[in-house]
Amino acid sequence: MSNSKRDTLSRFLSYVLRHKPDAIGLSLDGQGWISVEILLEKLAAHNHATTFAALAHVVKNNEKQRFAFNADRTMIRASQGHSVGIDLGYSPRIPPKVLFHGTVARFLSDIQRLGLTKQRRHHVHLSLDRKTAAKVGARRGTPVILEIAAAKMHADGIEFFCSENDVWLTDRVPPCYIVFP
Numbered sequence: 001m002s003n004s005k006r007d008t009l010s011r012f013l014s015y016v017l018r019h020k021p022d023a024i025g026l027s028l029d030g031q032g033w034i035s036v037e038i039l040l041e042k043l044a045a046h047n048h049a050t051t052f053a054a055l056a057h058v059v060k061n062n063e064k065q066r067f068a069f070n071a072d073r074t075m076i077r078a079s080q081g082h083s084v085g086i087d088l089g090y091s092p093r094i095p096p097k098v099l100f101h102g103t104v105a106r107f108l109s110d111i112q113r114l115g116l117t118k119q120r121r122h123h124v125h126l127s128l129d130r131k132t133a134a135k136v137g138a139r140r141g142t143p144v145i146l147e148i149a150a151a152k153m154h155a156d157g158i159e160f161f162c163s164e165n166d167v168w169l170t171d172r173v174p175p176c177y178i179v180f181p
Ligand code: HQG
Pocket: 064, 066, 081, 102, 103, 104, 107, 110, 111, 114, 115, 116, 117, 118, 119, 120, 121, 124, 125, 135, 136, 137, 140, 167
């Protein structure tokens, strides 16, 4: 399979496993899992036929490790980033002292007023390092990196989760925990 075909498959998987499972008649379970067999059937029926080997390649090599199999590789899900109503079932975790969020200048006045809010996703997404946050922000323009006082938030009783692919998740970041550049 060519790189561009793998890229197309990976993008389509993000679409159906995070946002629009019903676009190909999938129904995710409460934690976002779907049977690999059913996924392959539905992909084939909707003009995205692929093989288990190609799917496994995407899971293993996706640059952000967006997808995960269960232990016996009969089920698959996206590890974070959903807009559909599922609960990934991650347990609360103690965050590092500081986390980072990459955004762009046009959102800053709203963020200063309201803090970081989750928009269409289930959580606010935070990165472990500046470099990753810069890439997240760069999806929308010149990145602006915000520093988040995560340990302080946690000490104040705010819960954090960490996805299987090391994205830190929280419900909201009030402005008082954000260091603006
Ligand atoms: C901004 C990608 C106005 C926020 C990435 C961001 C990440 C506000 C946008 C993952 C706001 C939401 C998540 C407020 C936040 N007012 N704007 N109060 N609070 N924003 O895509 O963090 O490729 O939902 O700064 O790599 O950009 O999908 O979140 O710009 O890990 O795997 O509203 O998505 O990963 O955008 O990105 P998003 P995000 P994947």
